Amino acid sequence: MKRVAYVAVACVVGLGLVVWLAAPQSALEWAAWIQAVGVLMALLWGAQLQNEAARRTQRQAQHVAALFAANMHWVFRELADACAKQSLADFLVHRRILQEILSQGREASLQQLDGRGLAMVTSLRTIAVEALEVMELVPEVPDWTALQGHFDRRLPTIVGWLSASGHPPETSGPTDYQGLRTSYGQLGGSRDPI
Structure with missing residues (x-):
């Protein structure tokens, strides 16, 4: 749980730095950034669900x-x-x-x-x-x-x-x-x- 939280914070900070240094200039670039953030959030959510399922199976x-x-x-x-x-x-x-x-x-x-x-x-x-x-x-x-x-x-x-x-x-x-x-x-x- 803590590892996933650390990865999520690191991703948010990293994306914030990239957006700050290379801000999107058009609607197409904004859409690409939103899609990239969505994919990263889905990956983190999947990892969290898998981690919870493994802990639940071990407890059982x-x-x-x-x-x-x-x-x-x-x-x-x-x-x-x-x-x-x-x-x-x-x-x-x-x-x-x-x-x-x-x-x-x-x-x-x-x-x-x-x-x-x-x-x-x-x-x-x-x-x-x-x-x-x-x-x-x-x-x-x-x-x-x-x-x-x-x-x-x-x-x-x-x-x-x-x-x-x-x-x-x-x-x-x-x-x-x-x-x-x-x-x-x-x-x-x-x-x-x-």
Whole structure:
């Protein structure tokens, strides 16, 4: 933004000097000067719009990456809890949610992320794929302790990435998954149970 403003000021000053030193003498020269100024203003406006679009795209990619990290934190907590409770139903539901979250993480445009964001998304994608592979190998009667240990060991890494990106993990409980809000307040209904 500042660079475009400096270029615009320099162009105006330069045109002012040229007009002062070689003032147009006829209507044709005035028309040429007006057209030149219009072209320069259009170029500067286009550069400004392109700069704003790039910043907006980068902010959107960072937002998707932050949501991906927050959702990964939530689902790994839920998977660790399901293993602690030895609940196969909860485990299977949250495995499916992890697959959805991984697809959300693939939506983050890696070209638009800076170094830290790129490293975070790449690392979290790797953790999610590794967890899905571990869960695919689960037998009929899972080793709940080993599975819980797997998720518990990954949680500090996810929390570290969240904190490093300026988004400390939420502690609002089991309804903090972005996209699967379950409280009645989020749906516009009553908060009291029916």
